[in-house]
Amino acid sequence: MNAKADDIEPVFSITDLAQELDLTTRTIRFYEDRGLLRPARRGQQRIYSKADRTRLKLVLRGKRLGWPLDDIREMIELYETPDGERKQLEVMLAKISQSRATLLQQREDIELALSEFDDIEARCKQQLLTNH
Amino acid sequence: MNAKADDIEPVFSITDLAQELDLTTRTIRFYEDRGLLRPARRGQQRIYSKADRTRLKLVLRGKRLGWPLDDIREMIELYETPDGERKQLEVMLAKISQSRATLLQQREDIELALSEFDDIEARCKQQLLTNH
DNA sequence: GTTGACGTTGACGTAAACGTCAAGAGCGGG
DNA sequence: CCCGCTCTTGACGTTTACGTCAACGTCAAC
Structure with missing residues (x-):
């Protein structure tokens, strides 16, 4: 530095x-x-x-x-867009709700996967006990 | 059958x-x-x-x-591995906790992004009002 | 019996996201 | 002044995840 x-x-x-x-x-x-x-x-x-x-x-x-990098770029631009015109602001709001939808879907997928992993892990540990 | x-x-x-x-x-x-x-x-x-x-x-x-597809394959295999040896079971448990760590990191990233989007959206809507 | 819908393998093409040289600019130390 | 270090811009290679033909099999229908 x-x-x-x-x-x-x-x-x-x-x-x-x-x-x-x-x-x-x-x-x-x-x-x-x-x-x-x-x-x-x-x-x-x-x-x-x-x-x-x-x-x-x-x-x-x-x-x-x-x-993808292109999506990331769009996302980052949201953080830095200054005061815009009405139209511009509405475009931003649309992009935000687009990105949010993706994030929510991802979070849902994660929750599912996590709970399934819990199940698998539990069965796995059970096996380790009974199997010994 | x-x-x-x-x-x-x-x-x-x-x-x-x-x-x-x-x-x-x-x-x-x-x-x-x-x-x-x-x-x-x-x-x-x-x-x-x-x-x-x-x-x-x-x-x-x-x-x-x-x-990536290779990671997905490993993940899916977790769902279908039958009763295994002790060693095999421990390998499985390790992979599960690996995948879980990734998922938790992703979830954290999502939570952050979502709350930041909330902020941006709020400012955006504020602009739409005052700017009108 | 040939046409057409559906399926197959294989070879090659492509876009994204970098890695890997190659060749050179700039600059502070000895 | 030259050396070594950092940084620069291309150019080309590579991996992943498919798309795009090409050539052929199969089977029911007309």
Whole structure:
């Protein structure tokens, strides 16, 4: 983490973020290519703010949920859209309810899987007892 | 084992399942290739039992959660492993707790995203009012 | 007996999400 | 000035998860 002495806000290099979040620099640049990140530049080099880091963490959350990068980008844009026109706001609301529907479906799938795993585990442990 | 006339178990063709679950036959054959399905055969043709259909639905649930096919296969195998040796049972328990950890992480991610969406939506609606 | 619907395998194509070089810019130290 | 390190931009390779033909089998219907 190479923060200058007179820097108020900490900034990060691409390798900083790669190490912290267990990614390769290639991956981070790829995300930028796909429009998921827009770090500032000092000459050629990328410098990442805390906001960029937060953005990247949001990407990783999206990945853990199995979302494609394009969907993740749309999702992240929701976090950063400033005051918009009426029409724009309605588009946002629609996207939000789209994403929410997906999330709810996923949560339902998870609840089901979890309870089934409980059953299987219980039978499994039962076996271990009677079988001994 | 002779089934009575009103006792026959329903079976499905590959196109039956494809239509019902909104997949292509190519996809279903691909899943078989990757070891996710093992339908019976009548000559060359595949015939799917209700159990096969259930299996396929489990695959789709795994897909909705963004799991890779190999992971889904392992997960499904948990549902069907019969009484095993002590060692085998312990392996199963380990896999279950692995999968459960993933599911819990996913659920946490979902809860976070949902509550953040609530916030964004609220601000959005507020804008729609004041902005009018 | 051939047509058409349905099914089969196999080969090849493709999009997404990166990994892996290759070649070079910039920069601080010795 | 040169070395070593970090960072950069391509270009190409790879894996996963299928799509897309092509070529052929089968069986009931016309």
